[in-house]
Amino acid sequence: MKKRTRLVKYGEISKGVLTYFGDALMAGYSSIEGRRGGISPMMIMGYLEDLLKSIKTDQEKNRKLLRVLKNLEKQEILDLQEKDGKVIVYLKNKNHPKIVEYSIKNILEFKKKEKKWNGKWFLVFFDVPEIQRNKRDYLRKLLVRLGFYQYQKSVYLFPYECEKEVTLIKKIVEGAKYMKYIIAEKIEDETNAKAYFKLLS
Structure with missing residues (x-):
C-alpha cells in the first residue's frame, strides 16, 4: 500500500515564518524592519523548503504561504506591500510578543x-499572585516552549x-515582572535536568 503523504498545516507554516523572522533578527538583519527593504515570499519559501516539500505544486x-502571510499581517506582525506587481514582506513590529518569543x-x-x-x-522562578493565575499559567507554558526545564x-x-x-521575556509577558533570575553552582537532583538537556556523560 502506498504511504499517504502528510499534509502540512497552516499552523506549521505560520510557525516556520515566525522562526524565519526570529532567525533574521538574531542574525542582525535589520533590513527586514519597517520600510528598509523587505523580503520576497520566495526567500521565505526557500527557508521553508523542507516543510513545504509535501505540497506538489x-x-x-x-x-498557502500567502494566506499565512496575510493572517500574520492581520495580527500586526507583518506588512505586505505590492511593488512592480510583486509582493514585498516587511516586519511591522519586531517587538511583537510572537516575534520576540521566536527570537529568544x-x-x-x-x-x-x-x-x-x-x-x-x-x-528562573516566580510567584505570580493567584488572582493573576492566567498570566502565571501562560508564563509556565512559554518557558517550556522556549526550552526551559521545569x-x-x-x-x-x-x-x-x-x-x-529573561529580560526580554519580562518585556513581553506582563506576569513576568514577578520573575527572578539566579545563577546556581549546584542543584540537588540534577540528573533529570541533565538528561533533559542531554548533558549526561
Missing part, C-alpha cells in the same frame, strides 16, 4: 548546540547564561 505553495527560542537553541556547559545552572512548579532552569533573554 509551486502554485499551491504560493497560495532561536538564541537559546543556538546556545544548547554551540556552547560547552560549565556546570552552572541558570534558574525543576519545580514555578522554578525553571537552563544550563547556559540567559539573563538577556
